[in-house]
Amino acid sequence: xxxxxxxxxxxxxxxxxxxxxxxxxxxxxxxxxxxxxxxxxxxxxxxxxxxxxxxxxxxxxxxxxxxxxxxxxxxxxxxxxxxxxxxxxxxxxxxxxxxxxxxxxxxxxxxxxxxxxxxxxxxxxxxxxxxxxxxxxxxxxxxxxxxxxxxxxxxxxxxxxxxxxxxxxxxxxxxxxxxxxxxxxxxxxxxxxxxxxxxxxxxxxxxxxxxxxxxxxxxxxxxxxxxxxxxxxxxxxxxx
Amino acid sequence: xxxxxxxxxxxxxxxxxxxxxxxxxxxxxxxxxxxxxxxxxxxxxxxxxxxxxxxxxxxxxxxxxxxxxxxxxxxxxxxxxxxxxxxxxxxxxxxxxxxxxxxxxxxxxxxxxxxxxxxxxxxxxxxxxxxxxxxxxxxxxxxxxxxxxxxxxxxxxxxxxxxxxxxxxxxxxxxxxxxxxxxxxxxxxxxxxxxxxxxxxxxxxxxxxxxxxxxxxxxxx
Numbered sequence: 001x002x003x004x005x006x007x008x009x010x011x012x013x014x015x016x017x018x019x020x021x022x023x024x025x026x027x028x029x030x031x032x033x034x035x036x037x038x039x040x041x042x043x044x045x046x047x048x049x050x051x052x053x054x055x056x057x058x059x060x061x062x063x064x065x066x067x068x069x070x071x072x073x074x075x076x077x078x079x080x081x082x083x084x085x086x087x088x089x090x091x092x093x094x095x096x097x098x099x100x101x102x103x104x105x106x107x108x109x110x111x112x113x114x115x116x117x118x119x120x121x122x123x124x125x126x127x128x129x130x131x132x133x134x135x136x137x138x139x140x141x142x143x144x145x146x147x148x149x150x151x152x153x154x155x156x157x158x159x160x161x162x163x164x165x166x167x168x169x170x171x172x173x174x175x176x177x178x179x180x181x182x183x184x185x186x187x188x189x190x191x192x193x194x195x196x197x198x199x200x201x202x203x204x205x206x207x208x209x210x211x212x213x214x215x216x217x218x219x220x221x222x223x224x225x226x227x228x229x230x231x232x233x234x235x236x237x238x239x240x
Numbered sequence: 241x242x243x244x245x246x247x248x249x250x251x252x253x254x255x256x257x258x259x260x261x262x263x264x265x266x267x268x269x270x271x272x273x274x275x276x277x278x279x280x281x282x283x284x285x286x287x288x289x290x291x292x293x294x295x296x297x298x299x300x301x302x303x304x305x306x307x308x309x310x311x312x313x314x315x316x317x318x319x320x321x322x323x324x325x326x327x328x329x330x331x332x333x334x335x336x337x338x339x340x341x342x343x344x345x346x347x348x349x350x351x352x353x354x355x356x357x358x359x360x361x362x363x364x365x366x367x368x369x370x371x372x373x374x375x376x377x378x379x380x381x382x383x384x385x386x387x388x389x390x391x392x393x394x395x396x397x398x399x400x401x402x403x404x405x406x407x408x409x410x411x412x413x414x415x416x417x418x419x420x421x422x423x424x425x426x427x428x429x430x431x432x433x434x435x436x437x438x439x440x441x442x443x444x445x446x447x448x449x450x451x452x453x454x455x456x457x458x459x460x461x
Contacts, residue, residue, distance in 0.1 A: 127411070134408040141404060145395035154458045155391045159405060162387060162451060166409075 006085055008225050015218040022218070026211035033204030041201050051198075053111040059206040061104040063213060064132060065167055067097025071139070072164045075157035085221070087153050088228075090160065091143065092220035096213060098136035105129060116180060124173035125181035128166060135163040243328045244336060251340040254313070261306055262344045266352050269302040273356045284361045291360030292370055292421040296414055298356075299349050299374065300381065300407065306345050307385040307406070308392065308399040310337055311456065315393050321460045330453040334390075338382045338449075346378030366421045369430045373417035376437040380413050383444040390455035413440060 004010070037055035044051035071093045078087035108126070109119045120126065139156050146152040174183045185193045194202070255262070276294050277287060314320035323333050353374055357367055388406035392398040420433035 131408045131411055134404070138401075138405045138408065141401055142391060142395070145392070145397065145401055147396075151394065151458070154461075155395075155455065158387075158451060158455050158458070159391055163409065 003081075003083075006083055008085065008229075011085060012222055012225060015222055019215060019218055022211050022215035026208055026215055029204050029208035029211060033201050033208050036201035036204060042195070042197050047115060050111060050114050053107055054198075055201050055205045057104060057107040057111055058202060059209040060100050060107060061129070062206060063209050064097060064101040064104050064129065065170060066210075067093050067100055067213065068132060068135070068160075068164070068167055071097060072160050072167075075160040078153070079157050079161075087157070088221050088224045089217065090157065091153070092217050092224055094136055094140050094143070096216055096220075098133065098140070100209075100213075101129060101133045101136060105133065121180050123180045124177040125170065128170040128173050131166055132170060135159075135166060139163070244332060247328070247333060247336040248339065251336055252343070255340055255344045261309065262348055265302045265306050265345050266348050268305055269298050269349055269352060270356065272298040272301060273360065276360070287361045288363055291357070291362040292366065293414075293418045295353060295356050295360065295362075295370075296373075296377075296417050299353070299378065300410060300414065301403075302349060303345050303378065303381045303385065304403045304406070306341065307389050308402050310341050310386055310389040311393055311459075312389075312398075315459065320456065324457060324460050330456060331449040334386055334449045334452045334456070338379075338386050338452075341385070342379050342382040346374075346382055349378060350374045362421075363425065366424045369420050369424050369434070370417075372430075372434055373420050373437060376434065376441050377413045377417045380437075380441050380444045381410060383441075383448040384409055386452045387448055387455060390452045390459060393456075393459040413437065416440075 033055065037052055041052070041055075043049055071090045074086045074090035074093065077083050078090060105126075108129075112121070113119050139160055142159055143152045143156040146155070174181055273295055276290065280286060280290065311320060314323065324330055350371065353371065354367065357370065362370065385402075385406055388402045391405065392402045395401055416433045416436045420430035420437070423430045423433055
């Protein structure tokens with residue numbers, strides 16, 4: 001399975017076939033999700049309409065963690081099995097993950113102002129997500145800092161795995177520390193504490209974000225493979 | 241053990257011959273802290289409040305200054321390749337490097353810190369705890385710094401990049417170190433914070449030499 005997709009040509013053929021489906025699924029989920037989130041979901045009795053920020057904020061935060069985990073898995077696969085495509089996948093994921101993290105921080109800030117009365121507090125959840133954002137930036141900077149691309153790829157793979165320490169800290173920060181950020185209310189042992197009318201748009205938006213990620217990452221991997229191929233052809237031409 | 245001794249003696253001799261490096265770290269540490277009374281005003285209570293944090297942040301930044309040189313000299317003159325090829329485990333080489341880095345950076349910082357406690361009007365009750373946090377925390381800086389130093393070998397703008405990579409990872413050390421001082425002031429006792437710092441030190445000591453050694457092998461590959 002792992003080696004089946006290591007072949008770039010096979011991967012490109014497959015991803016070209018999958019992409020339209022992912023795109024369609026994303027558009028459907030976004031359409032339905034936004035309709036439920038903006039029009040057909042109840043107003044919170046305390047927060048009023050600001051609760052609707054949740055439908056962007058929470059999925060973005062989930063994706064921030066998901067992308068980092070995906071990147072760490074890809075980096076580990078690339079490191080252990082020298083899987084070329086996994087390395088490309090890690091590289092393709094980084095900017096997407098950074099963007100989701102940034103989106104989570106910004107929407108959180110916009111939500112914090114009316115609810116907590118402040119744009120930013122230094123509580124454990126916010127701080128650890130900020131560190132996650134720095135880790136994404138550090139990964140991209142390190143990857144880019146070498147003249148030989150292979151060296152950057154290997155060094156940054158190690159960095160991603162070291163930084164993975166932060167992911168469980170983010171997830172459990174609201175349980176370990178008594179913070180301003182509320183504890184998890186969806187993914188918990190005794191079932192979600194959010195009403196079903198709010199869960200529907202939340203899950204639809206989460207699915208939309210997820211499809212968006214998979215679609216974009218496939219497009220970015222294909223682009224990266226084409227760039228590599230162009231470079232190889234140029235090299236051959238120049239030395240030729 | 242003799243390999244350890246030989247390596248250690250070599251590293252220490254190299255460090256001694258460039259003792260200005262160590263001196264510069266201390267000078268930066270002192271100057272950086274001294275800037276704060278000018279920046280925030282010399283009001284004693286304010287200085288006492290921010291003192292431990294300022295001193296810790298300055299120590300972090302000062303330790304960063306000498307971090308990128310940990311493997312740089314050996315990388316540039318090729319002796320790193322010999323160290324990688326030698327039968328001595330590379331993890332041991334890393335540990336020796338980290339130890340010398342701590343002896344030439346962390347230890348001088350700790351020795352200088354009481355002077356800055358006086359200048360920043362830090363309450364005397366928390367001096368021992370703050371020194372303990374420095375004693376437990378600065379080796380973590382050297383250990384995690386070794387990972388960053390190995391990863392950025394041969395990189396463009398390596399020094400700046402190193403800080404960008406390592407400083408976010410050091411935030412927990414900073415939080416619990418400064419928290420220990422506050423805990424004593426509020427009468428809670430610093431035991432929990434010190435134990436967490438000790439845990440970080442043990443964890444870093446156990447794990448980082450392998451990561452650094454792997455990164456070094458990649459660097460010379």
